[in-house]
Amino acid sequence: MKKFIGKRILMMIPVLLGVTFLIFSIMTFTPGDPAAIILGAEATPEAIQELREKMGLNLPFLSRFFDYIKGIVTRFDFGTSYINGRNVKDEILMRFGYTFRVALLSMLFALGFGIPLGITAAVNRNTWKDTVSMTIALIGISMPTFWFGQMLSIVFALKLGLFPASGIGGIRFYILPCLAVSMMGIAAMARQTRSSMLEVIRSDYITTARAKGQEERKIIYKHTLRNALIPVVTQAGATFGILLGGTLVAETVFSIPGLGSYMVTSINSRDYPAIQGSVIFIAAVFGVVMLLVDILYTVIDPRIRAEFSKGGK
Amino acid sequence: MNLQKETKAPGGQPAKRKSMNAMVLRRMKNNKMAMAGLFILTFIMLVAIFGPLIAPYSATKTDLLHTYSLPSLQHPFGTDELGRDIMSRLIIGSRASLAIGLISMAGASVIGIMLGSLCGYFGGKVDTVIMRFMDIFQALPPLILAIAICAALGPGLNNCILAITISNIPSFVRMTRASVLNIRRMEYLEAATAINCSTSRIIAKHILPNALSPLIVQLTMGVATAIISASAMSFIGLGVQPPNPEWGAMLSAGRGYIRNYPHMVTFSGTMIMITVLSLNMLGDGLRDALDPKLKD
Amino acid sequence: MSEGKMKTGDLLLSVRDLKVVYTSAGATVEAVNGVSLDIKRGESLGLVGETGAGKTTIAKAIIGVLPDPPAKILNGEIILQDSDLLKLPEKEMRKVRGKKISMIFQDPMTALNPLLTVGDQIAEVVSLHESVSKKEAMNKAMEMLEMVGIPADRYAEFPHQFSGGMKQRVVIAIALACNPELLLADEPTTALDVTIQAQVMEMISVLQKKLNTSMLLITHDLGVVAESCDNVAVIYAGEIVEYASKEDLFLDPAHPYTLGLFGSLPSLTGDVDRLTPIPGLPPDPENLPDGCSFHPRCRYAAEECKHGSVPFKEVSPDHFVHCHMCHCEKEV
Numbered sequence: 032m033k034k035f036i037g038k039r040i041l042m043m044i045p046v047l048l049g050v051t052f053l054i055f056s057i058m059t060f061t062p063g064d065p066a067a068i069i070l071g072a073e074a075t076p077e078a079i080q081e082l083r084e085k086m087g088l089n090l091p092f093l094s095r096f097f098d099y100i101k102g103i104v105t106r107f108d109f110g111t112s113y114i115n116g117r118n119v120k121d122e123i124l125m126r127f128g129y130t131f132r133v134a135l136l137s138m139l140f141a142l143g144f145g146i147p148l149g150i151t152a153a154v155n156r157n158t159w160k161d162t163v164s165m166t167i168a169l170i171g172i173s174m175p176t177f178w179f180g181q182m183l184s185i186v187f188a189l190k191l192g193l194f195p196a197s198g199i200g201g202i203r204f205y206i207l208p209c210l211a212v213s214m215m216g217i218a219a220m221a222r223q224t225r226s227s228m229l230e231v232i233r234s235d236y237i238t239t240a241r242a243k244g245q246e247e248r249k250i251i252y253k254h255t256l257r258n259a260l261i262p263v264v265t266q267a268g269a270t271f272g273i274l275l276g277g278t279l280v281a282e283t284v285f286s287i288p289g290l291g292s293y294m295v296t297s298i299n300s301r302d303y304p305a306i307q308g309s310v311i312f313i314a315a316v317f318g319v320v321m322l323l324v325d326i327l328y329t330v331i332d333p334r335i336r337a338e339f340s341k342g343g344k
Numbered sequence: 345m346n347l348q349k350e351t352k353a354p355g356g357q358p359a360k361r362k363s364m365n366a367m368v369l370r371r372m373k374n375n376k377m378a379m380a381g382l383f384i385l386t387f388i389m390l391v392a393i394f395g396p397l398i399a400p401y402s403a404t405k406t407d408l409l410h411t412y413s414l415p416s417l418q419h420p421f422g423t424d425e426l427g428r429d430i431m432s433r434l435i436i437g438s439r440a441s442l443a444i445g446l447i448s449m450a451g452a453s454v455i456g457i458m459l460g461s462l463c464g465y466f467g468g469k470v471d472t473v474i475m476r477f478m479d480i481f482q483a484l485p486p487l488i489l490a491i492a493i494c495a496a497l498g499p500g501l502n503n504c505i506l507a508i509t510i511s512n513i514p515s516f517v518r519m520t521r522a523s524v525l526n527i528r529r530m531e532y533l534e535a536a537t538a539i540n541c542s543t544s545r546i547i548a549k550h551i552l553p554n555a556l557s558p559l560i561v562q563l564t565m566g567v568a569t570a571i572i573s574a575s576a577m578s579f580i581g582l583g584v585q586p587p588n589p590e591w592g593a594m595l596s597a598g599r600g601y602i603r604n605y606p607h608m609v610t611f612s613g614t615m616i617m618i619t620v621l622s623l624n625m626l627g628d629g630l631r632d633a634l635d636p637k638l639k640d
Numbered sequence: 641m642s643e644g645k646m647k648t649g650d651l652l653l654s655v656r657d658l659k660v661v662y663t664s665a666g667a668t669v670e671a672v673n674g675v676s677l678d679i680k681r682g683e684s685l686g687l688v689g690e691t692g693a694g695k696t697t698i699a700k701a702i703i704g705v706l707p708d709p710p711a712k713i714l715n716g717e718i719i720l721q722d723s724d725l726l727k728l729p730e731k732e733m734r735k736v737r738g739k740k741i742s743m744i745f746q747d748p749m750t751a752l753n754p755l756l757t758v759g760d761q762i763a764e765v766v767s768l769h770e771s772v773s774k775k776e777a778m779n780k781a782m783e784m785l786e787m788v789g790i791p792a793d794r795y796a797e798f799p800h801q802f803s804g805g806m807k808q809r810v811v812i813a814i815a816l817a818c819n820p821e822l823l824l825a826d827e828p829t830t831a832l833d834v835t836i837q838a839q840v841m842e843m844i845s846v847l848q849k850k851l852n853t854s855m856l857l858i859t860h861d862l863g864v865v866a867e868s869c870d871n872v873a874v875i876y877a878g879e880i881v882e883y884a885s886k887e888d889l890f891l892d893p894a895h896p897y898t899l900g901l902f903g904s905l906p907s908l909t910g911d912v913d914r915l916t917p918i919p920g921l922p923p924d925p926e927n928l929p930d931g932c933s934f935h936p937r938c939r940y941a942a943e944e945c946k947h948g949s950v951p952f953k954e955v956s957p958d959h960f961v962h963c964h965m966c967h968c969e970k971e972v
Contacts, residue, residue, distance in 0.1 A: 045476075046476075046479050046480055046483050047483065049476070049477075049479070049480035050480055050483045050484060053480055057493060057496040057497075058496050060496075061496040061497065061498070062497075062498065169621065169624055169625065169628070170617075170621065172568075172620075172624060173568070173617050173620040173621035173624050174617050174620075175572050175575055175576065175592070175595075175616050175617065175620075176576075177576060177579050177592075177595065178595055178609070178612075178613030178616060178617070179613075181599070181602060181609050181613065182609075182610070182613070185602050185606050185609075189602065189603050234750060235745060235750035235751050236750060236751055236752055236754070238705055238745065239745060239751050239752065239753075239811070239814070240753070240764075241705045241737070242703055242705050242737055242738065242742065242743045242745075243737060243738040243742075243764060243765040243814065244734040244735060244736070244737035244738035244739060244765070244769065245738075245764070245768060246734060254753055257755050258753065258754065258755055271485075272484075272485030272486065272487075273485065273486075273487075275485045276485045276486070276487030276488055276573075276576070279487070279488065279491075280487075280576050280579060280580060283579070283580060284599070294491070294495075295580045295581065298491070298495040298580070298581065298582065299581055303496075306492065306495050306496075310484065310488060310492045313484065313485070313488055314484050317483065317484060317485055318483055331755070332754070332755060333754070333755065333798040333800070334754060334798070334800045337798075337800070337801075
């Protein structure tokens with residue numbers, strides 16, 4: 032098992048390297064001169080050149096890239112911000128906590144409400160429970176997170192005053208953002224769970240279980256659900272990606288000082304190291320999450336476990 | 345069970361194909377949700393196409409005397425912070441959202457299908473290289489990849505389309521690759537039983553429709569997600585730039601005023617939701633109609 | 641429609657006039673059309689017919705796992721020791737399944753839950769019906785594994801680690817674990833390699849005799865019938881067309897369909913240039929012919945065969961044919 036995890040982590044490294052290269056390239060080849068942007072419109076060409084030398088912008092692309100990688104790997108240094116000269120990594124680490132909290136909590140909502148909703152719909156197929164659940168899910172994946180967040184804000188914060196509309200603090204501050212972000216997740220998980228369960232319920236081994244005289248409840252949970260979980264776990268990984276994106280935007284709606292609002296401000300102020308650093312960091316986090324998803328597969332499905340352990344029991 | 349239908353004489357092959365299409369169409373017609381979605385979508389598309397002709401006011405001309413008006417007879421959805429008629433802006437804005445959704449999905453599917461076919465057909469090094477690239481693209485959540493690309497290229501409608509196109513390519517590549525690999529397996533089976541080459545045409549007539557089904561569904565749902573992504577990106581300032589109207593951008597502009605003038609955000613968001621909802625309803629209907637295993 | 645059944649004292653199961661339909665997309669498929677049969681204790685009854693004739697439906701109806709929808713039992717009684725299974729509440733029926741009646745399904749590759757160990761899947765049926773501890777259930781499961789020729793120390797392995805033949809043995813172990821009175825075997829060897837088929841069929845027969853279990857063996861293979869069955873029912877388009885002991889069926893087949901089945905078999909002894917298949921195709925179950933369902937393909941069909949109901953005739957003691965043109969009247 033440890034071998035498998037080790038192998039997977041090893042596989043993650045070239046991908047992360049690739050992502051870093053991709054983002055670095057995109058940011059490097061963007062129009063505009065960073066030195067000119069920093070110094071402003073009145074800067075002289077000489078001053079710009081001087082700054083370019085100082086920032087190492089005239090070095091060849093590949094050596095800049097390697098320096099960047101070296102910085103991340105050895106010092107966890109994502110460079111310095113163009114705007115305020117501070118270390119990008121400090122900002123990231125400071126802000127990431129909030130983002131992660133919202134995304135994680137929303138993910139828990141998505142799993143905790145979405146999966147049971149999907150099970151209910153599948154088990155009560157073509158009854159009102161199914162129709163209602165799936166209608167909620169359909170609306171859920173159609174509602175833009177940032178709009179739903181604003182609507183929640185209007186109703187629960189501004190009109191009813193039940194929750195704060197912005198900022199961070201105790202658990203009260205997380206309720207509305209998490210509700211807004213998780214909506215899509217709940218919907219996606221419910222739909223996937225339902226279709227997965229309906230697929231599995233048609234299987235022969237479910238009929239075998241029935242022919243044994245097993246009771247319906249056990250058939251659903253012991254036999255159907257466990258087999259249905261595999262595509263559901265895949266969906267969970269993808270859903271986390273959606274929720275991360277949603278969190279980013281929700282931070283703007285609820286004024287949460289997380290990584291998302293950092294990215295937005297950096298984009299608006301052309302702070303490329305900040306954008307770069309944030310994106311690469313998110314890629315790393317997302318990669319870890321997908322690794323966990325893969326590990327989860329091996330826990331659930333013995334066939335996959337067998338594939339990854341070196342021929343043994 | 346219906347052995348008779350399946351073992352029709354050679355002349356029966358085109359008939360079976362026709363009846364498959366007929367079955368799909370019949371299922372779609374019976375699916376009320378899918379039909380409702382199609383109806384709403386057609387309506388919105390007509391609004392988008394004829395937008396400039398039917399919008400009562402200009403979408404960009406400001407009228408500083410009538411800012412923040414609540415919905416009324418003259419302005420059914422009210423006016424925004426610069427006095428522009430929201431309904432007109434919604435109508436013109438639909439063009440941007442639909443354009444982004446349709447163009448980006450068209451691009452992503454064409455490129456994705458091409459790459460996926462190359463992967464499946466050639467295999468080997470070509471397959472490995474392309475799939476590694478796809479792994480890299482998929483290492484980021486799609487919205488964030490799109491934001492990164494757009495951030496680098498600069499804001500604006502075209503860059504937005506490009507960004508969303510790129511972030512959607514990997515899923516089409518994977519899907520096509522899987523289908524092509526499936527087809528290849530079938531071909532070997534056919535070759536093994538030594539049938540002449542007209543069979544490959546039959547394979548094309550039977551296998552390809554099945555390979556197309558998941559693609560069609562993915563396309564429809566993809567347009568839906570693309571519209572949401574586009575509005576999200578416009579919301580944070582990338583994407584369509586002022587003064588051009590775009591639903592997400594309108595939501596962003598109205599943010600500071602939700603306390604007193606919630607109408608500025610309710611209608612634009614509702615438009616996004618209705619459009620996406622109709623696309624999802626249509627996509628669900630297509631998925632059910634194209635599913636060969638579905639028992640009604 | 642059902643006259644003249646074999647009446648003996650030690651009757652175990654009696655199916656009376658069973659009618660099952662499948663409805664989907666507005667179309668109604670008449671799968672089983674008035675089937676009656678009896679199974680005595682210790683008897684092995686073969687149910688022979690083509691794919692789609694309704695054999696599996698009958699078996700599933702007996703053990704009560706027909707999916708509803710789309711299947712619907714319109715009519716009939718299934719009497720197991722004085723109680724009609726079709727009228728039994730679900731809770732009672734669950735006690736029957738796996739314990740009094742068990743079933744072996746056709747495709748071993750998909751019959752086992754891929755996420756549970758084979759041992760646990762056997763132990764499950766034991767725990768359901770016997771009040772024993774978990775350990776005892778496991779022991780019984782290991783015993784059953786040995787009985788079907790699988791080493792008990794493979795208890796904790798998963799289905800994917802077994803071949804098709806061995807998977808089917810696990811399925812058999814599950815079916816026989818609680819010593820059922822009736823075993824429904826639905827083409828248990830069709831999906832297996834020919835060499836394994838004989839092995840598995842032999843094992844089923846041996847175990848059946850050893851535990852004195854009655855068996856309803858569904859097959860389309862007359863060879864298997866010859867090896868393993870006492871009596872045979874031939875089914876066509878959802879109806880029993882001939883019902884006889886094995887000897888009577890093989891030595892004196894009466895129904896034109898049965899004759900056709902034997903006629904289409906290659907012979908190891910004679911020198912045959914061409915096989916004689918039955919002309920035509922099985923009828924569309926959504927649209928069965930009037931009168932005798934076989935008449936469009938029958939070379940002996942007369943006017944009376946095309947409309948109205950068809951009688952059951954007794955060709956010889958305990959040998960029944962569902963036909964107007966009884967064999968004593970026809971000449972080849």
